[in-house]
Amino acid sequence: MLGRVNHVAIAVPDLATAAESYRTMLGANVTEPQALPEHGVTVVFVTLPNTKVELLEPLGAASPIAAFLAKNPAGGMHHICYEVADIIAARDRLKEAGARVLGDGTPKIGAHGKPVLFLHPKDFQGTLIELEEV
Amino acid sequence: MLGRVNHVAIAVPDLATAAESYRTMLGANVTEPQALPEHGVTVVFVTLPNTKVELLEPLGAASPIAAFLAKNPAGGMHHICYEVADIIAARDRLKEAGARVLGDGTPKIGAHGKPVLFLHPKDFQGTLIELEEV
Numbered sequence: 357m358l359g360r361v362n363h364v365a366i367a368v369p370d371l372a373t374a375a376e377s378y379r380t381m382l383g384a385n386v387t388e389p390q391a392l393p394e395h396g397v398t399v400v401f402v403t404l405p406n407t408k409v410e411l412l413e414p415l416g417a418a419s420p421i422a423a424f425l426a427k428n429p430a431g432g433m434h435h436i437c438y439e440v441a442d443i444i445a446a447r448d449r450l451k452e453a454g455a456r457v458l459g460d461g462t463p464k465i466g467a468h469g470k471p472v473l474f475l476h477p478k479d480f481q482g483t484l485i486e487l488e489e490v
Numbered sequence: 491m492l493g494r495v496n497h498v499a500i501a502v503p504d505l506a507t508a509a510e511s512y513r514t515m516l517g518a519n520v521t522e523p524q525a526l527p528e529h530g531v532t533v534v535f536v537t538l539p540n541t542k543v544e545l546l547e548p549l550g551a552a553s554p555i556a557a558f559l560a561k562n563p564a565g566g567m568h569h570i571c572y573e574v575a576d577i578i579a580a581r582d583r584l585k586e587a588g589a590r591v592l593g594d595g596t597p598k599i600g601a602h603g604k605p606v607l608f609l610h611p612k613d614f615q616g617t618l619i620e621l622e623e624v
């Protein structure tokens with residue numbers, strides 16, 4: 357069921373500093389910041405040959421990463437996103453197997469314009485998993 | 491400088507349970523456990539089309555992931571490993587740029603039999619970064 361790792365998301369308190377570290381210290385290709393107000397984050401992509409890392413900074417009062425950064429003020433790895441071919445089939449299989457899908461189980465349109473779902477970290481060893489239909 | 495994401499490592503308290511969750515709930519291809527006593531972990535690989543996820547369980551009294559699991563008993567994302575072509579050149583560039591390399595800066599032979607170094611999470615927004623020469 358799981359396809360490619362679409363991205364690894366890292367929550368950061370200051371996006372400009374983080375982007376600069378990845379550029380200058382790690383010699384990585386980092387895109388310009390994109391504000392995604394409907395998702396409550398500003399993002400840059402660290403483009404790698406086989407996948408990407410997304411650095412996320414909170415945007416607005418109700419950012420979905422605000423609580424994580426309150427608990428981890430320096431930042432940290434926030435979630436991993438796997439691609440699936442059919443998100444409804446994936447959801448149904450997961451629910452059948454006893455996994456908890458966050459929210460009401462209806463896929464939302466994610467930051468890349470594709471349907472996404474998040475799975476409860478308690479069912480996956482403390483890891484927040486995003487599934488994205490591609 | 492950064493090449494492919496070689497793997498994302500997730501520390502787990504119980505490897506059998508974790509492997510089973512990835513197999514049955516997520517339909518992933520998970521290898522059989524390998525004990526790596528010289529690295530203080532037992533590992534399974536979740537094989538994905540473009541990279542892999544490593545699930546790590548502590549092995550022995552001095553496991554390098556014991557402190558992380560004491561702080562995160564349910565488990566969690568532990569580090570991300572990027573490939574580099576020349577680990578000595580990468581180290582020298584990082585030190586020149588002010589990043590802290592863990593240990594004495596001499597690459598060690600990692601779990602895949604290749605030279606590796608770890609970078610201080612405080613220099614990279616709370617993310618433990620491993621570099622592996624491939």
